[in-house]
Amino acid sequence: MNYLQSIGYNTLNALTGFGRALLMLVGAIIAVPQRKNIRLTVHQIYVVGVQSLLIIMVSGLFIGMVMALQGYTILVNYGAEGSLGPMVALSLLRELGPVVTALLFAGRAGSALTAEIGLMKATEQLSSLEMMAVDPLRRIIAPRFWAGVIAMPMLALIFSAIGILGGHLVGVDWLGVDAGSYWSIMQATVEWDKDVVNGIIKSFVFAVVVTWIAIFKGYDAIPTSEGISQATTQTVVYSSLAVLGLDFVLTALMFGIN
Amino acid sequence: MSNSSTLVSVENLRFLRGNRVIYDDINLTIEKGKITAIMGPSGIGKTTLMKLIGGQLKPDSGDIRYAGDSIPQMSRRELYKTRKKMSMLFQSGALFTDISVFDNVAFALREHTKLDEDIIRTLVYLKLEAVGLRGAADLMPSELSGGMARRAALARAIALDPELIMYDEPFAGQDPISMGVLVKLIKALSSALDLTSIVVTHDVSEVLDIADYVYILANQKIIGEGTPSQIKASDSELVQQFLLGEADGPVPFHFPADDLFNTLLGTAQQGVKK
Numbered sequence: 001m002n003y004l005q006s007i008g009y010n011t012l013n014a015l016t017g018f019g020r021a022l023l024m025l026v027g028a029i030i031a032v033p034q035r036k037n038i039r040l041t042v043h044q045i046y047v048v049g050v051q052s053l054l055i056i057m058v059s060g061l062f063i064g065m066v067m068a069l070q071g072y073t074i075l076v077n078y079g080a081e082g083s084l085g086p087m088v089a090l091s092l093l094r095e096l097g098p099v100v101t102a103l104l105f106a107g108r109a110g111s112a113l114t115a116e117i118g119l120m121k122a123t124e125q126l127s128s129l130e131m132m133a134v135d136p137l138r139r140i141i142a143p144r145f146w147a148g149v150i151a152m153p154m155l156a157l158i159f160s161a162i163g164i165l166g167g168h169l170v171g172v173d174w175l176g177v178d179a180g181s182y183w184s185i186m187q188a189t190v191e192w193d194k195d196v197v198n199g200i201i202k203s204f205v206f207a208v209v210v211t212w213i214a215i216f217k218g219y220d221a222i223p224t225s226e227g228i229s230q231a232t233t234q235t236v237v238y239s240s241l242a243v244l245g246l247d248f249v250l251t252a253l254m255f256g257i258n
Numbered sequence: 259m260s261n262s263s264t265l266v267s268v269e270n271l272r273f274l275r276g277n278r279v280i281y282d283d284i285n286l287t288i289e290k291g292k293i294t295a296i297m298g299p300s301g302i303g304k305t306t307l308m309k310l311i312g313g314q315l316k317p318d319s320g321d322i323r324y325a326g327d328s329i330p331q332m333s334r335r336e337l338y339k340t341r342k343k344m345s346m347l348f349q350s351g352a353l354f355t356d357i358s359v360f361d362n363v364a365f366a367l368r369e370h371t372k373l374d375e376d377i378i379r380t381l382v383y384l385k386l387e388a389v390g391l392r393g394a395a396d397l398m399p400s401e402l403s404g405g406m407a408r409r410a411a412l413a414r415a416i417a418l419d420p421e422l423i424m425y426d427e428p429f430a431g432q433d434p435i436s437m438g439v440l441v442k443l444i445k446a447l448s449s450a451l452d453l454t455s456i457v458v459t460h461d462v463s464e465v466l467d468i469a470d471y472v473y474i475l476a477n478q479k480i481i482g483e484g485t486p487s488q489i490k491a492s493d494s495e496l497v498q499q500f501l502l503g504e505a506d507g508p509v510p511f512h513f514p515a516d517d518l519f520n521t522l523l524g525t526a527q528q529g530v531k532k
Contacts, residue, residue, distance in 0.1 A: 036368075128352035131312050132366045133341040139369075 021216040027137035028145045028215070040143035041150075048109040048144070049151030053158070055108055056101060060159035063096060064088060064166025071167075072175050081177050085186035088167035089160075093190065093199040094255065097160035099247050102206035105152050106239035110214035113144055114235040117218025118228035126219075141215050148211030149204070156203035198254045205246060210239040265290045265422055265454045266311055271320035273303070273310060280306055282478040283320070288422075293448050293455040295465040298475035299500065304458040305349070307475075308424045311456070312346060313337045324422075342370060345420040349427040351411035353399040359386070359410045360395040366417045385413040389443060405436025409443065416447060422454045423447075429461040437461070441468055462501055466490070474500055476508075 067088050075081045117140065120126050126136045164186075171177040190196065214235045221231035266288035273281045280303040288294045298304055309315045311322055313329045322329045324340055332340060353362050363382045367373060373381070386392045389409040399407060408428065415423055425444065429437045445468045448455045459465050466472065466486040474482040474489065474497055482489055482497040489497065499507035515521070 123355070124348045124350050124352035125354055127309075127314065128346070128348055130314055131341060131344070131346040132369065133338040134366075134369050135338070 017220070020220060021212065024137065024141065024216055024219055025145075025212055027135075028142040037138065037143055040139070041146050044143045044147030045151050048105075048113065048147050049155060052105060052108050052151070052155060055104055056155045056159050057162050059100060059104055060092075060097075060162035061166040061169075063100060063159075064092065064163030064168075065170045067091060067096075067163070068167035068170035068175070072171055072177065081171075081175075082181035082185055084167065084171045084177050085164075085182035085184075086189035088171070089164050089186045089190050090195060092160040092163040093195045094202075095247070095251070097156045097163065098199055098203035098206055099243060101152060101156040101159045101203065102210055102243040103240055105148075105155065105207075106210045106214070106236050106243070109148065109151075110210050110235050110239050111232045113148070113211070113214040114218040114221070114232045115228060117141075117144070117215060118221035118223070118231050121219065121221060122223035122225075122228065136219075141219065144215055145211050148214070149207045152207035152210070153200050153203040156199065160199070194254075202247065202250050202254075205250060206243050209242050209246060213239045213242065263290050264288065265325060266456075267323045268307075268311070269321045269323065271310070271322065272318050273306065273315070274318050275303075275306075279478050281317075284475070284478075284480050286473050286480060286483070288454060288456055289471065290421075290454050291448075291452050292470040293444065293457060293468055295457045295459065295469035295472045296475060297458075297460055297462065297465065297472060297500065300460065302475050302478075304460075304475065305426050308346060308426055308456065308458055311424065312341065312344065342418060343420055344422040344424065345415040345418070346424045347408070347411055347415045347426060347428060349430055351399070351404075351407040353402075353407055353411055353414070355399050357398075358395065359391065359397050359399065359402070359413075362399065362410060363395075363413045363417055365414065370418060381417070382413075385417055386410075388416070388447065389413045390439070403436075405432050405439065408432070408436070408440060412440075412443060412447075416451065416453075419451065420453070422456070425455065425457045425459070427459055428457065429459055429464055437464060444468060460500075462503075476500065 068084060071084050071087045072081055075084055075087070117126075120140065126140065129136045129139055168179075168182060172179045172182050217231040217235045217238075218228075221227050264287045268284060268286045271281050271284050272279070286296075296304055296307060306315065310317055311324070311329065313332065316330050324344070327336075327340065329337065329340070353359070354365065357365070360382055363385050364378050367378045367381060371378075383392055383395065386395055389412050391406060391409055391413060394402065394406060394410070399410070402410060428440050428444065432440065441464050444455060444457065447453055448468075457465055457469065466489070469486055472482075472484060472486055472489045473480050476496055482492050482494050484492070490501065492498065492501075496508040498504075
């Protein structure tokens with residue numbers, strides 16, 4: 001009986017939590033854009049986007065390099081090392097770019113967003129905004145949400161571009177793959193709408209989910225040091241699981257069914 | 259119950275947090291231009307009362323009226339409009355930590371007015387001068403002491419020249435000098451700006467010096483009210499226990515618990531495990 005009760009209790013908790021998160025998201029999305037908010041959003045794009053550039057670029061470079069190295073050792077057995085370019089490019093644009101960027105974004109910017117908003121709640125800054133007749137959803141949540149949604153697809157594209165250059169560095173400059181075939185087969189194989197656009201759509205979906213989780217976990221955090229620590233951890237865990245799960249669904253929809 | 263000199267009236271207010279009753283049918287009025295102190299032991303929901311007046315919480319029953327209008331029944335737009343006329347000084351100060359003291363004070367002016375930056379600058383410096391922090395305008399909140407942070411928050415609270423200002427434990431954790439400064443500021447601002455002030459505190463001597471009227475809350479009710487001299491002369495044991503700071507009395511020293519004998523012999527523990 002207790003077991004049944006706890007299932008019911010946890011289900012109700014999860015549903016009310018989802019309801020609160022949905023209301024917050026709607027509040028953030030329909031927040032009327034004002035000139036002041038655009039300035040705040042640009043600042044947040046700098047905080048969550050520009051300040052994440054270094055980790056994104058370095059990760060992209062190394063992942064591109066590793067892929068080229070692994071790909072070359074297999075492709076060379078079949079004399080197909082000329083296909084290294086499309087292999088690296090397609091893996092990055094379709095999968096690794098959006099997914100790894102989202103995971104890194106959740107760890108770097110998502111956790112920071114949760115902690116920042118959670119601390120604003122704990123130090124009564126959100127309450128003081130309310131009392132100053134300023135809607136925290138419009139002033140705090142909306143700029144951060146839109147910043148995440150705008151920044152992440154751009155970061156994913158940068159990740160893929162740097163990864164392709166990393167692949168070139170290892171494949172062409174180090175292992176001696178022909179530069180012409182690296183670029184030309186890539187150009188012939190990668191399709192704009194199927195590969196690049198689908199990658200951007202994936203990244204956009206991940207951006208919405210990761211940023212939503214991050215800001216909601218901060219907004220809904222228990223305003224104590226333990227509560228904020230818990231919320232920050234949950235942001236990274238839930239975001240990572242959501243990204244990996246959604247990636248499978250999106251890949252199946254985009255590439256799996258002909 | 260309310261008349262033209264009443265700014266806020268709390269009528270038959272009942273408020274629960276979960277199953278715990280915080281307020282059970284309380285009534286109080288806040289007169290215009292006066293300093294009203296609300297005192298009581300820690301944890302009886304004094305801050306909750308301010309959040310109810312500010313519309314951040316809704317009562318389970320009863321009404322809270324601001325200038326005759328029911329706060330719980332206001333739409334969000336009406337509530338925000340009303341909040342522009344009131345202000346709150348939070349216990350922590352609640353300054354925005356990512357902007358300077360100047361920008362904190364300018365915040366509400368920039369949000370709610372279309373004044374030129376030159377005029378905002380003048381207004382901000384006047385407010386900071388009033389609290390003695392003009393020289394700290396460019397400091398960040400993290401560079402301020404506790405007392406200075408509260409004064410900066412006070413400057414921010416009066417930025418829009420509100421009708422009502424609510425002080426949440428303004429003296430908590432302050433050294434005697436900072437406390438003296440804050441007492442002086444609350445009194446001076448109240449008379450200079452004709453502000454209506456609600457001071458929620460348990461610092462008895464400080465607040466009795468400046469308050470025009472006092473309510474004492476305990477056990478979910480108002481246990482005493484009157485002018486400071488009436489309160490001091492009250493024959494209620496509860497009021498006297500609070501004023502004299504006695505550890506035990508009508509407000510018990512012990513939090514309600516099972517019988518000590520049972521607890522020590524483990525009966526209560528076993529009961530919990532079952």
